[in-house]
Each structure stands twice: as structure tokens, then as C-alpha cells.
Amino acid sequence: MASPTVLQARVKSVMSGDTVILAHPNDSRKERTLSLAFVTSPRLRRDDDEPYAFSSRDYLRKILVGKIVNFKVLYVIPTSKREYGILWLANGPQIPEAAVADGWLKVRDDAGKRDEESSEITTLVEKLQASEAHAKADSKGLWAGDGSGVIKCSYELSDPKEFAEENKGKSFDGIIERVLSGDRVIARLILSPKEHLQVMVLIAGIRAPSTKRTNPSDGQEQAAEPFGEESQQFLESRMLQRQAQIVILGLSPQNQIVATVKHPQQGTIAPHILKAGLAKCTDFHTTLLGQEMGTLREAEREAKANRVGVYRGHVAAKAGKESEAVVSKILSADTIFLRSSKTGDERRINLSSVRQPKPSDPKQGPWQAEAKEFLRKKLIGKHVKFNIDGKRAATEGYEEREMGTVTLAGKNVAALLIENGFGSVIRHRADDTDRSPIYDELLLAEQTAQAEKKGIWSEKAPATKGYVDYSESLEKAKRMATTLSRQKKVPAVVDYVKSASRFTVLVPRDNAKLTFVLSGIRAPRSARNPTDQGEPFGREAHDFATKRLTQRDVEIDVEDTDKVGGFIGALYVNRENFAKALLEEGFASVHAYSAEKSGSANELFAAEKKAKDARKGIWHDYDPSQENEEEAPAQEYKNGTSNGDAAAAPRKQDYRDVVVTHVDESGRLKLQQIGKGTAALQDLMTSFNKFHLSSKPLDSAPKAGDIVSAQFYGDWYRGKVNRNDRENKKAEILYLDYGNSEMVKWSELRPLPSDKFGTSVVKPQAVLASLSFVQLPSGQYLQDTIDYLKNEVQDRPLVASVDFVDSKDGSLSVTLFDAKRLGESMEDSVNADLVLEGLAMVPRKLKAWERGADSLAMLRKKEATAKDEHRGMWEYGDVTADED
Numbered sequence: 001m002a003s004p005t006v007l008q009a010r011v012k013s014v015m016s017g018d019t020v021i022l023a024h025p026n027d028s029r030k031e032r033t034l035s036l037a038f039v040t041s042p043r044l045r046r047d048d049d050e051p052y053a054f055s056s057r058d059y060l061r062k063i064l065v066g067k068i069v070n071f072k073v074l075y076v077i078p079t080s081k082r083e084y085g086i087l088w089l090a091n092g093p094q095i096p097e098a099a100v101a102d103g104w105l106k107v108r109d110d111a112g113k114r115d116e117e118s119s120e121i122t123t124l125v126e127k128l129q130a131s132e133a134h135a136k137a138d139s140k141g142l143w144a145g146d147g148s149g150v151i152k153c154s155y156e157l158s159d160p161k162e163f164a165e166e167n168k169g170k171s172f173d174g175i176i177e178r179v180l181s182g183d184r185v186i187a188r189l190i191l192s193p194k195e196h197l198q199v200m201v202l203i204a205g206i207r208a209p210s211t212k213r214t215n216p217s218d219g220q221e222q223a224a225e226p227f228g229e230e231s232q233q234f235l236e237s238r239m240l241q242r243q244a245q246i247v248i249l250g251l252s253p254q255n256q257i258v259a260t261v262k263h264p265q266q267g268t269i270a271p272h273i274l275k276a277g278l279a280k281c282t283d284f285h286t287t288l289l290g291q292e293m294g295t296l297r298e299a300e301r302e303a304k305a306n307r308v309g310v311y312r313g314h315v316a317a318k319a320g321k322e323s324e325a326v327v328s329k330i331l332s333a334d335t336i337f338l339r340s341s342k343t344g345d346e347r348r349i350n351l352s353s354v355r356q357p358k359p360s361d362p363k364q365g366p367w368q369a370e371a372k373e374f375l376r377k378k379l380i381g382k383h384v385k386f387n388i389d390g391k392r393a394a395t396e397g398y399e400e401r402e403m404g405t406v407t408l409a410g411k412n413v414a415a416l417l418i419e420n421g422f423g424s425v426i427r428h429r430a431d432d433t434d435r436s437p438i439y440d441e442l443l444l445a446e447q448t449a450q451a452e453k454k455g456i457w458s459e460k461a462p463a464t465k466g467y468v469d470y471s472e473s474l475e476k477a478k479r480m481a482t483t484l485s486r487q488k489k490v491p492a493v494v495d496y497v498k499s500a501s502r503f504t505v506l507v508p509r510d511n512a513k514l515t516f517v518l519s520g521i522r523a524p525r526s527a528r529n530p531t532d533q534g535e536p537f538g539r540e541a542h543d544f545a546t547k548r549l550t551q552r553d554v555e556i557d558v559e560d561t562d563k564v565g566g567f568i569g570a571l572y573v574n575r576e577n578f579a580k581a582l583l584e585e586g587f588a589s590v591h592a593y594s595a596e597k598s599g600s601a602n603e604l605f606a607a608e609k610k611a612k613d614a615r616k617g618i619w620h621d622y623d624p625s626q627e628n629e630e631e632a633p634a635q636e637y638k639n640g641t642s643n644g645d646a647a648a649a650p651r652k653q654d655y656r657d658v659v660v661t662h663v664d665e666s667g668r669l670k671l672q673q674i675g676k677g678t679a680a681l682q683d684l685m686t687s688f689n690k691f692h693l694s695s696k697p698l699d700s701a702p703k704a705g706d707i708v709s710a711q712f713y714g715d716w717y718r719g720k721v722n723r724n725d726r727e728n729k730k731a732e733i734l735y736l737d738y739g740n741s742e743m744v745k746w747s748e749l750r751p752l753p754s755d756k757f758g759t760s761v762v763k764p765q766a767v768l769a770s771l772s773f774v775q776l777p778s779g780q781y782l783q784d785t786i787d788y789l790k791n792e793v794q795d796r797p798l799v800a801s802v803d804f805v806d807s808k809d810g811s812l813s814v815t816l817f818d819a820k821r822l823g824e825s826m827e828d829s830v831n832a833d834l835v836l837e838g839l840a841m842v843p844r845k846l847k848a849w850e851r852g853a854d855s856l857a858m859l860r861k862k863e864a865t866a867k868d869e870h871r872g873m874w875e876y877g878d879v880t881a882d883e884d
Helices: 053-064 097-101 119-137 160-167 228-239 270-275 283-306 365-379 413-419 439-451 474-485 538-549 578-584 592-598 601-614 676-691 779-792 830-836 855-868
Strands: 007-016 019-023 031-036 068-077 082-089 152-154 171-181 184-192 195-203 243-251 257-263 323-332 335-340 346-351 383-392 401-408 490-499 502-507 512-518 553-561 567-573 635-638 655-663 669-673 707-712 715-725 730-735 741-745 749-751 767-771 797-805 812-818
Touching: 007 031, 007 053, 053 082, 053 097, 097 119, 160 243, 160 257, 171 228, 184 243, 184 257, 228 257, 228 270, 243 283, 257 270, 257 283, 270 283, 283 439, 323 346, 323 365, 346 383, 346 413, 365 401, 365 413, 401 413, 413 439, 474 512, 474 553, 474 567, 490 512, 490 538, 502 553, 512 578, 538 567, 538 578, 553 592, 567 578, 567 592, 578 601, 592 601, 655 779, 655 812, 669 812, 676 715, 707 730, 707 741, 715 741, 767 830, 779 830, 812 830, 830 855
Parallel strands: 031 082, 152 195, 195 257, 346 401, 512 567, 767 812
Antiparallel strands: 007 019, 007 068, 019 031, 068 082, 171 184, 171 243, 184 195, 243 257, 323 335, 323 383, 335 346, 383 401, 490 502, 490 553, 502 512, 553 567, 655 669, 655 797, 669 767, 707 715, 707 749, 715 730, 730 741, 797 812
């Protein structure tokens, strides 16, 4: 018989003490099973192992697994095609002879009894029998006879949860018996020398592609995912039947053991699989791994950078540029508004991977306000840095949202929120690109907050704080004002900015909600809706207040209440009187009476002067040469007398010929003073009309403040652009010389050369005026008054007695007389006629210059007549009864 051929192979695994699996040295997919000739070992069985079965196999495993060996096939059983032979390591002992000599294998009873066996085989059998005799004599291995070879091995866990909880964090010596895929193995845990446990283990922190498998329900074969076979082979070649350290971490949702698997020399195997691109990190194990997850993420990033394995076509997302901004508003615990430090633009940011307390969850819902307040105190008005991590696409009911990472002084805001229990971490899909860059830290912070029962994880709901609105009625406001006025600088929070000088504030310590009005100033009114028309600089003033005050911590000093339940007083932000800030920016003017009453008049007038000198805001065209004597504080009139003790200074008579060119919606008048100004206007209009014979339309949209010409009933007039309606391509034009305004198409406007027709050539001839010593009614009665004035005085020559000139805006307070019936008594005036007809009344609060006027007594008599006869506003009785 010819001598058997010597072959080479790598030992893939050892099935038992007498059988090995060999793999081709260059192609691990080619395998063959070799049983050791003429010997037998105790059997490993699922029910009960035979004594010494594990020790016999382990002897061979330690010597051979992973090694290149030489082997010969000595004979083959024809019926089963099972190969029997010998093998040996280079410069190593021959197997099975060495195993028999150490007492771990028995020589078969039929060894050497085959007729065709060669002398080589006979010699081998004789050596094996001799070695066995020596092992028996020395009581080695199987021949010890002391019962030490009995090991109990369990193949199932009766209570996986209990096992995981009892052994969490413990490390066991083990052997990787099978590799199911790149992320799961069958491991034999050596619980003690006499007790083993064989169980499936998920490798913590990774998810590998699946291998080819058969669906047990229908028997259909499912193909492997890309790189599934490679991942399995990677793990097999390094870990199959190797000694390993198994550190128990926890349990998966499917009751499978999750553990860290460590190679004897290379340490944790998971990073090596990730670097090869044969698995991805799984978020579900982050809380089990803790800080170790960072090492796995780094390994995954390396695979992405090298584009290996499952990342072969990976395109790295561009890192967002870090920007700086100021937190302008907290919308909720996971959504904030940021205002650019450079451009002032505002953008909405959702904190990446964070969800505010769910309003629909009865346990989390009560924490919404607490979470929002936590973020407000931390962030509002602070300078932060932010990166955009991605965008969440628009869905039904939601716009597209930017997801970002925001840091305050180097601390991640999302982490602050989560670690204090004021939010939860979103569980992302594997393909989500908008997750937080510190996602693992957030998961760990959430786990800690849960363990410490913070915030939404607490067993108790927070104490609810219901704010009482004290501005909903005058009675409640007065009662609360009495309390607050005794205190100085009460801490509060601006909840909403209604206008530049009117806010909704919260007083947390009193659970109070107030409408708060700044004293001492008057701010221009902003438009309340797109169709409303605000006053000049009203929008700018409102925006300034919104930026400076929204959700800010402030202090309020309550002085009084108004007639509708508003609280009047001073508001301080960063210890600065906000009224003063408005005045310095030119976004308000001093209201002398209330400024004197508040005790802040000097400070406020100084701030106003500063804005005037700088020509800011409403003072952009301020002319100091028109500054007259400042108006004295208004005095209150009640029950027929003024509350001032000093007599009014004698008044100088100032009569002017005028024409009322316009009556506005509030009853104020626009006058042209007949004289040099109107004569100059006539001269200007002559050249004006000639100019328009060849003038061309505007070549672009006009700007607010531009001086243009506009057609009114076929004639051209000077006008100033107040605002633009870009959608309809129209501009609101204020006619400078007549005072009325209207919307005009851009195409019907003409540019004007300022050197010929500007306000420096001829000043605007329409002067703002109001009637002296009278107070106009409101509502329908005001409209009746306006109609009367339009019918009786508009476009007619009149004589105006100028009683007062306002130093702020140059407006006049006048008594009007018909030029044809001008007398020496005010009884002949338009003012008196209005009072007699019930279309005006004597003011209940008199200004300083009105006090002591001779005409007041006469006007009160006319008012009394109007009341008695139920004229005009007195139709249904005394409208001032509630004020007295």
C-alpha cells in the first residue's frame, strides 16, 4: 500500500477530542473534517457531557486552533466517507500520539485489526497502545478516576433578565463556540470549574450585516446582506474557539445577552470589526457601553474615511460652519430663536436629537413650562455658538426644520436639558443625518437623569404655577397695584411685547400677570396688522423693544394704573430704565406730565435731548431753531377748578390767516398759513407744472422718506413717501402742502430735483393743528365732529388764534374764527360752536398753558347747555359720569 500524501491545512475548530475541522490555508471556505485515527474521546452531548469530554476537547483546542498543520489521511470509511488520519505541527508533537500519552484519548479496541493495514500503521498503533498504558499507569487525564472530569453545561437560560441583572459588569472566561454573524456568537461561559453555560451573545455596540439563512416559517433561503459573509469570516478567523473574556452588559429587547467580547491579545473585538467596515455602530447599546461607545464611534469614522466595507461608497457630510448668535426667544424646551450677531437676522433652531416633555404624556406634560423656563433662564439674551447638523423635511402640519447643536460657554445646551430631566432623547433611524454629534453623551445623560429621577423621570409632578391676570379688570388692577407700589423694583419677566411701551409681564413670586405701560414717555404706534397703518418709526420702536425685552428678566416699579387695568411705571432691564433707552434711540418722546409725576423727568428729558442732538429716530429732521419754550406739566381739572395754585401767565395774542386743507381721522387739522409761504408755494407750482410737461416716471420703487410728485385729480403736488406696498406696487404719499395722504401707483409718481422743488426751497405748507380748550369725543360722535369740521371749515378762509406752539413737532393749538364774523369774544369761534353742538367738551385735564384762560367759563356754560338739551355726545346723558 502506498504511503499517504502529506497535506497542509489550518485548524479552524475542534469538534471533540478526536475530531477537527480543517480549512484550506489560502481559502477558508474550503473545509474538511478529519477524525484522529485509531482513537476515541468522550462525547460532548446537549443532555449531559460524558466525563472529561470538555477537557479532552480543550486539550486539543489549545494546541491546534488557528495553527497550520501537516496531516495525512490514513483511511476512509466507505459508507460515511469519513476520513481518519494524523496531524502534526511543524516541529511539534504528532496528534493523536501526544494526546493519548497525556491521557486525553483512548485507543480504539479495533485499532490495527484491519487486514490491509501497512507496517506504518501497525507501528503507529503499537505506539498509541504503549502511550495509553503509560497514561493509565500514571493516572493521567481520563484515567485519573477522581471524578474531576464531570462538568455540567447548560444550554438555555431559564431567566435571562435575572441572569443579566445579577451578572451585569462581571467578566467571565469563555470560548467562542460558533460565529453566527459579525455581531453575534455562541459562547461557552465558564461560570466555575464545574459549571458552564453555552448561550448566544450579541457583541455590544455594533450591528453587522446578516448572513445567508433559511426562514423557518416557509423554508425559503434569504440571501446575505452585502458584506454579511465577510463580516462573519472576519470574526471566525480571529475568535472561533479562541479563549475570550465575556463582560456581561445587559439584555436586548429580545432577551438576548449583550456583552463585550475581548480577544486574549487584541482586546475588545468590536472596534476591529468596525475599522474593517464590516459593521456599524448601534445606538441601542450606548447606555450599556457608556464612555466606551466613543471608541466605537471613532473606529466607525475611520472606516467611513477609508471607505471600506459597508462604507465603500460613503460620501462624508460637509461639516457645518460654527456661527455665533444671540438667543432671542425660547419657543419651547427644544426650539429656540437665534439672532445673528452680525446681520441681525433671526432663525429658528430645533436642538438636535432632543424632544421637549411630551404634552400628550400625562407624566411629562406638566413639565413643559418648567423645561421652557429652565432654558429661558440659561439662554435668553446670551451669546452662543451653533452648528446646523441637518434639516428635518417638512411633514403634514410641520414646516422644514433646522436641527442644530448650540453651545453656551462650551457646554452643550441639549446635554444641559437632558441631564436635568427636562427632555428626552430622540431615537433615530439608522439613516438619520440630523442627529446630534454627541448623541451617545445625550443617551448616557438621559440614563443618569432616569436613575436619579430628575424632571420628567420624577415620580412626582411639578407644582403647577397658574398666573392670575390682574389687568383683566380695573378693580383687580387697583388692588394689586396697591401691593406692588409699596415695593421697589419687583423682579418680573417680559412675556410679550405688545408695543414699544406696552408689555405683558409675569411676576413669578406673586403668580401675577400684568399689562405694563411705561410712564413718562410716548412711543409711536406700530401697525397691528398688515392692513393697519402705524406711525412713523412705530415698527422700528416695536422691534427695538422686542429684541431688548422678550422673555428677559426685568424689574418693574409700579406707580399707578390706567383706566383699563394697565399698570403704569418704570421698567428696568440690566438696571437701566428702558424708557430712557427708547428715548436715547429716538423711539419715543417725553410725556411731560407723567414724567414729572414719576420723578424721572430730568433723566428722561436728558435722554430725549441726546436723541434730538443726534437726529435719531423720530427726530431725524429735528430743527433746533424751532424749539420754543418747553410745555409745562399738564394739570388735572376736576369739579370746575384746576389743581394748580399759580395763576397762568398772560397770553400774547397771535392771529394768523389760514385755510384748513385737511381733517384727519382723529379730528386733527392741517392748516396752510396764508402769507409769504403760500405765495412762495404758488410760484413754485407754476414752475412745477412746467417741469411735469417733460418729466418721466420713476425707474424703480421709491424709498420711504423720498420727496416725489404725485397726481391728485389731474394736478401734480409735492409728496413724501411714507411706506411701500410692494405687492401692489403702490406707495402711501403724504401731500406735504395739504396734509392728506393716499395710496398711489409707482407708475403715477415722478422724481423731483430737491434743488428746485425740495423742502429746503419751500417748506411744507401743511401745518399740524388741534383745537384749543376742547376735547373731541370718540366713536360715532367723533365722526360727527369730523363731518361738521369738513362741512363748516375745510377749504374756507379762517382766522386762527394761535394759543400754543408745541416745541417737539411744531404743531399748533388754535382757536378758529370765520373771517367774516371775527369778534373779540371766543363765543364766535368754531371751538365754541363745537361745544354747544355737543361735538366737543371742555377737557377734564388742562395743560399748563390752558389754565386760567378767560374762555373756559364760557365754554363750560355752552357744555352745560349741550348736556341739558342732549345734543351730540350728550344724547344719552353725561358720558363723563364714571370719571368723576
